[in-house]
Amino acid sequence: MIPFAYSKPTDVAGALQLAGPDSHFIAGGTNLLDLMKENVAQPQRLIDITGLPLREVTLTDSGGLSIGALVGNAELARHPRIEADYPLLAQAILAGASPQLRNMASSGGNLLQRTRCAYFYDSNVPCNKRAPGSGCPARSGLNRNHAIFGASQHCVAVHPSDMCVALAALEATVQVQGPAGSRQIAFADFHRLPGEQPERDNTLADNELITAIELPAPSFAEHVHYLKVRDRASYAFALISVAAALRLEGERIGELRLALGGVAHKPWRDPALEARFQGQPATPATYTQIAQAMLSGAQPLAHNAFKVTLAHNAIIRALGQAQRRQGATA
Template identity: 70%
Template sequence: MTPFNYARAADVGEALALYQPGSRFIAGGTNLLDLMKENVVRPERLIDISRLPLREITVQDDDRVRIGALVSNADLAYDPLVQGRYPLLSQAILAGASPQLRNMATTGGNLLQRTRCYYFYDSTVPCNKREPGSGCPAREGLNRIHAIFGASDQCVATHPSDMCVALAALEATVEVQGPQGTRSIAFKDFHRLPGDQPERDNHLGEDELITAVQLPSEGFATHSHYLKIRDRASYAFALVSVAAALKLEGDRILEARLALGGVAHKPWRNPAVEAGLVGKAVSHETFAAAADALIQEARPLAGNAFKVKLARRAIVRALDEAVLGGQRP
């Protein structure tokens, strides 16, 4: 780890004023400190935002729920309002990391997690995400955990968050504040596909702070499920995960949401597939057809073709569980 300066901010305005090129904001630090220890990132200054007043979960006048950026993953997952209205989000958070990490990790920090690509974390090898233009050895190397959707010649990394997959399905909104003021970003637009700029994970400016995440009033509380497939039962990143949410009238689907994790540079959705489920009867055949349509876009690498079949089966199973109101993480 290289030397750095440290400053602590008391409010959002002070945090933004302290920012200068080469700075990084730090809250729980569960990902940033790992990156610093491996010399993947070398900030000149850390701006501690852990004391900022951003730890509340509140219901807004329009019935949306606002989650402060510093609400811990543990507090969010076990909050009675979240468990009752957004069980999909609670399940997703509890499927990730460990209790100790969930106690430290924050809502805003979860959105900003970096990929767990082997090559990204190894500073002795090339990586376009770490050093643009240096190459992507994952394309021809070890790529079992890498993307099957939305990748580019420059990068095949995946986004590691479980929470973000649920937020994508719920169509959350990210509140951001920077020197130019405040703005809101639809969750589907927050993260980026790698394209020819794989070093950029999202559309947040370096001098901007996430201040909150807003959830719409509709939480699909009755029919939703988060399914995570991984190599071991705990403290492992998803090979494939699925956030499935349905609104039903009898056995007919009125609305459907499907978001996949572990398969792309951002939580992966296909609105056409979701729209194709509307009006259909709930059945294994309906869900299998949706899964087949979704995986048509898959472009696997030599080492991760198994993810295509795995994703298909996971989609069907998650939708089946959502119909039943499945609560298992």
């Protein structure tokens, strides 16, 4: 680990004055410290934002919730309004990491997690995400855990967050602030596909800070389910995860939300597909059609074709569970 300066501002303006390409904001540090230990991240300055007033969960004028960027993952998952009105988010958070890490991790930091691709973490091998232009050994190497959607010749890594898959399905908004003022980023536009710039995970500028995550007014508080398939029962990242939400009209689908994790450089969702199945019967046969349509464009690599079948079965199971479930978080 290289030497670095440390600052702890007391307000957002002070934090932004210190921000830049060679500085990193730090809150819980559950990912950044690992990256620093492996010499993947080498900031010249750490800006400790834990003293900023970003720890509130408040109602918005539109009837939704604003979640301060420093609200802890464990606290958020057990917040009464989240459990009652956004159980899909509570389920996803509780599926992630371990209780110890959820106690430390912040909501804003969860959005900024970097891939757990083994090649990215190994500074002795090339990686376009770590060193642009050096190559992507995962394309021809061990790629069992890698992307089946949205990859490029430069990167096949996947986004690791569970919380973000639920936020994608719920159509959250990310509130950010920078020297030029504040702006809102639709969640679908926050994370990037690798394209020609795999080193860029999201659309934040170097000097911008996430201040809050905003949820719309609740419309999926009953028939939801978050399903995570992994190699072991705890403390493992998803091979496939599914955030499924249904609004039922009798025995038909009034509205569908479906997002996948573990399959792409960002949470994977297809709103046009969701709209196509509106009004269809809420049956296993329909869920099978949804799974087939969702996976029709998959492009597996040499070692992860199993993910297509796994995702197909997981989608059907998650939608069936959502239909039967009444918003429980356990």
